[in-house]
Amino acid sequence: MDQLLAMRAFARVVEAGTFTHAADSLNMPNATLSKLIQQLEQHLGVKLLQRTTRRVSVTAEGAAYYGKAGRLLKDLEDIDGSFNAAQSNPRGHLRIDIGSSTASAVLIPALPDFMARYPDIRIDLGVSDRAVDLISDKVDCVIRGGVLSEQSLVARAIGHAAMVTCATPGYLKQFGVPAYPAELKNGHRIVSYLSAQNGRAMPLRFERDGEPSEIAVAHRIGVNESNAHLAAGLAGLGIIQTFAYAARAALATGQLQEILREWQPPPYPFYVVYPPNRHLSNRLRVFIDWLAESFPVQGEMARRR
CATH class of the missing domain: 3.40.190.10 (Periplasmic binding protein-like II)
Known part of the structure; x- marks a missing residue:
């Protein structure tokens, strides 16, 4: 068994919610994905997923394994990224959380530019106005406005909205x-x-x-x-x-x-907020720099009289 591949396959099933979507994103047959999960479960001696004809659910053991395996896989991505050719081609997975109207009216229309610049970065966008815990929710950064109350996080100003x-x-x-x-x-x-x-x-x-x-x-x-x-x-x-x-x-x-x-x-201030980390991944660094450079809300800064 290729344990690393099996771990990645399991993590993708958890994130995608179905074997079919996970297999498509990994560009592998459904049967190959199922076999990898079975081999991983046999290796660990526990059931990680409960699979029915309609849905896939994660067992308690699977949730605990995903929490630890997810951190390991992200660390591996960061290691690979740190040795990428002169940091010029960042790659990997970013999880970003943003408020609803800012996502639909501001960030999403601007994202094609970022995706064209960095085609090897994959983004999962969490869209809601709820407060998230960057650590427990495994989020790389959040884009928020207003007064920031969490002092343990790093915040970088990216613009203002009228x-x-x-x-x-x-x-x-x-x-x-x-x-x-x-x-x-x-x-x-x-x-x-x-x-x-x-x-x-x-x-x-x-x-x-x-x-x-x-x-x-x-x-x-x-x-x-x-x-x-x-x-x-x-x-x-x-x-x-x-x-x-x-x-x-x-x-x-x-x-x-x-x-x-x-x-x-x-004017209403906006920030990108992320956990303090001496080893900020290159993919997160380029995303933050891109936000500071091109966040379209800055075009709304002029006072309208």
């Missing part, structure tokens, strides 16, 4: 257009974004003549995912404050109308 306060024309016709932020407390309906860290509604932030302010308004509805938060605004459920890049298309078509332009929210 924020807009907006609502549908139908909502504004029914409830009126507020002339200043304090009016939001007088009968207006707010769709709040709920923090992934603590579940609390994020306050509405404004800035005028360099003076920042916050308005805490009891919300009619709260949403904890950024794409759904935008959808709630588009449905006319109330006023939202969101990223300019997320609302750009709706503002251009008139589905949303910007309000309180003189009290534009301050």
